[in-house]
Amino acid sequence: MAPISRAAAVSVLALIAACGDPASPQAEQEERHGAPEASPSLPWPLTQFPELPEIARAVPEARVELGNLLFYDPILSSDQETACATCHSEFRGMSDALPRAVGNGAGPLAGPGREGPNTLRRNSPALFNLAFRRMLNWDGGVESMEEQAILPLLAADELNLDPKDAVAELKAIPEYVELFAEAFPENPGVTVDNLASALAAFQRTMVSNRSLYDAYARGETEVFDDELVEGMFLFAEMGCSDCHVPPLFESDTFANRNIEEHEGVIDDGRAEVTGSTDDIGKFRTPTLRNVFDTEPYFHNGSEKELSEAVRHELEQSDLPFTDEEAYLIYRFIDEALRDDSRSAIRPRNVPSGLPTPLDGPIFPGR
Numbered sequence: 001m002a003p004i005s006r007a008a009a010v011s012v013l014a015l016i017a018a019c020g021d022p023a024s025p026q027a028e029q030e031e032r033h034g035a036p037e038a039s040p041s042l043p044w045p046l047t048q049f050p051e052l053p054e055i056a057r058a059v060p061e062a063r064v065e066l067g068n069l070l071f072y073d074p075i076l077s078s079d080q081e082t083a084c085a086t087c088h089s090e091f092r093g094m095s096d097a098l099p100r101a102v103g104n105g106a107g108p109l110a111g112p113g114r115e116g117p118n119t120l121r122r123n124s125p126a127l128f129n130l131a132f133r134r135m136l137n138w139d140g141g142v143e144s145m146e147e148q149a150i151l152p153l154l155a156a157d158e159l160n161l162d163p164k165d166a167v168a169e170l171k172a173i174p175e176y177v178e179l180f181a182e183a184f185p186e187n188p189g190v191t192v193d194n195l196a197s198a199l200a201a202f203q204r205t206m207v208s209n210r211s212l213y214d215a216y217a218r219g220e221t222e223v224f225d226d227e228l229v230e231g232m233f234l235f236a237e238m239g240c241s242d243c244h245v246p247p248l249f250e251s252d253t254f255a256n257r258n259i260e261e262h263e264g265v266i267d268d269g270r271a272e273v274t275g276s277t278d279d280i281g282k283f284r285t286p287t288l289r290n291v292f293d294t295e296p297y298f299h300n301g302s303e304k305e306l307s308e309a310v311r312h313e314l315e316q317s318d319l320p321f322t323d324e325e326a327y328l329i330y331r332f333i334d335e336a337l338r339d340d341s342r343s344a345i346r347p348r349n350v351p352s353g354l355p356t357p358l359d360g361p362i363f364p365g366r
Helices: 006-018 024-034 062-074 145-154 165-170 174-183 191-204 212-217 226-237 306-314 322-335
Strands: 251-255 283-285
Touching: 062 174, 062 191, 145 165, 145 191, 165 174, 165 191, 174 191, 212 226, 212 322, 226 322, 306 322
Parallel strands: none
Antiparallel strands: 251 283
């Protein structure tokens, strides 16, 4: 279906809404029997959400469950207080609400207020829809989720634990030995490769494709009001969708968005991978799905508010825009792309017996 104008889209939506009450018994009956839904008016070609890659299909549930436990278990850090979930919390949109991540040595507290000797250069990216990416991290320097799962252990300012030492720690816990055997029946050992595979398998389950936008794109046009339709068309008109490409609203592209670095921090971005001076200051285009919950923004967390991050990006386009147009784009991003229904689930306990990172509203004073 060819894209149509923003004004026409709003008119079409109004006509669709006038044709009947979607909550009526007749409408419910039609829905149960598969009545055709209205064709959505989109400013871009309708693209189906991608299928999971083969590596993410038919994964034993035991492997995913093992990855979940490992993700929250501080046994994988040198201080035995820091876990993957310290920087990627379900309470923070699978990020940590800090401008820049803080690694080991900062105690068990996660999220706002976490301070320590190992502050990283970059903001913790959210983990939604990692399964569909060809390049990971802000600089795109990693191509495999299994490789990425091990890198924080190797980094002195992150988990700071030799993977071989991590495996030795896990082997000393009978419950983990059993869990690895169940998760990897063909190769039932506690190994670095199986550790990486379990963590990657778990993270690939964090798929976000149940947002209002997804419903609208399926033809459930009543879920969008006129403002959301207009905001979506403005999102396209201002060039936002050229990099934040639907339906994932991200891409394996890199751009310099004129983000000022923090004092004393040197970060050349993509150039640190390619060695090309043309790539200095370029960073990967992040997903906008669930971005409402992942403040602060940009590769170094330099912008606290989503609305201001949107304005900054619009200013980079060199196209004129009004405050109202900026608001409509912000509202589309903020409301239409929300779906954290398959976020991580924090276990009550982990096999090491160590406490999981202290985070979220369940803790006093949070």
